[in-house]
Amino acid sequence: MTLRLYELVGANDIRFSPYCWRVRMALAHKGLAAEIVPCKFTDKALIAFSGQTRVPVLVDGERVIADSWNIACYLEDAYPDRPSLFGPGLGRRLTRFFNLWVDGEINPTLLRMIVRDILDIVHPDDREYFRSSREARFGQPLETVQSERHLHMERLAQFLIPVRTMLADSSYLCGDSPGYADYILFGTFQWVRCSSELEVLDSSDPIFEWRERMLDLYGGVARRYGRAMAIRDRST
Ligand SMILES: N[C@@H](CCC(=O)N[C@@H](CS)C(=O)NCC(=O)O)C(=O)O
Numbered sequence: 001m002t003l004r005l006y007e008l009v010g011a012n013d014i015r016f017s018p019y020c021w022r023v024r025m026a027l028a029h030k031g032l033a034a035e036i037v038p039c040k041f042t043d044k045a046l047i048a049f050s051g052q053t054r055v056p057v058l059v060d061g062e063r064v065i066a067d068s069w070n071i072a073c074y075l076e077d078a079y080p081d082r083p084s085l086f087g088p089g090l091g092r093r094l095t096r097f098f099n100l101w102v103d104g105e106i107n108p109t110l111l112r113m114i115v116r117d118i119l120d121i122v123h124p125d126d127r128e129y130f131r132s133s134r135e136a137r138f139g140q141p142l143e144t145v146q147s148e149r150h151l152h153m154e155r156l157a158q159f160l161i162p163v164r165t166m167l168a169d170s171s172y173l174c175g176d177s178p179g180y181a182d183y184i185l186f187g188t189f190q191w192v193r194c195s196s197e198l199e200v201l202d203s204s205d206p207i208f209e210w211r212e213r214m215l216d217l218y219g220g221v222a223r224r225y226g227r228a229m230a231i232r233d234r235s236t
Contacts, residue, residue, distance in 0.1 A: 007040035
């Protein structure tokens with residue numbers, strides 16, 4: 001049975017959604033191939049069958065699963081003979097906690113730091129939608145939100161302290177090999193890497209080295225995408 005993943009697409013075919021990257025990496029971890037269906041922000045009709053308006057959406061035969069966390073749990077339960085995403089015992093609950101923390105703290109902080117840059121890499125058909133929907137959310141022009149990015153640097157640095165501690169004595173957050181917690185946070189860094197010139201990691205940082213390892217996983221699937229690809233035809 002073919003798996004199908006509906007995934008956000010931007011300018012020049014860039015794939016920049018943090019949540020879609022989690023699922024891409026989880027599928028690769030499980031050794032599962034999927035047909036990837038690119039979906040713009042405004043392609044709501046394409047995913048209407050899922051009963052909601054966001055990607056990622058995974059279709060596996062008759063099953064339709066939306067939300068990256070639900071998809072990870074589905075893959076873990078539907079494909080138990082493949083490598084585990086969470087490990088045994090308490091792994092799933094603790095990973096759920098990490099998922100909520102990244103979604104609730106790290107991603108919103110970074111969004112304020114790169115939201116105007118994202119406008120440059122969304123699909124041209126989505127530019128108006130992205131600006132108006134995000135400006136309605138922030139109650140400010142995107143330029144104003146991002147101009148205050150320096151105010152969030154310290155908060156981000158604080159968030160990354162425990163991540164760095166974990167990576168001081170292991171190659172991955174999950175230990176000697178990557179697990180879903182790695183994919184959760186990697187999705188965030190891949191989103192920033194594909195959307196913005198903002199370099200949040202110094203090359204001597206263990207988190208930078210971890211990101212390099214993550215970019216090399218599964219034949220370097222994530223390394224193929226980067227901001228340069230998205231902006232290559234832009235003159236402004
Ligand atoms: N909690 C969801 C979040 C998914 C999400 O926000 N996806 C964004 C793309 S990164 C989206 O589809 N947004 C639609 C929109 O803004 O209209 C998950 O983990 O999958």
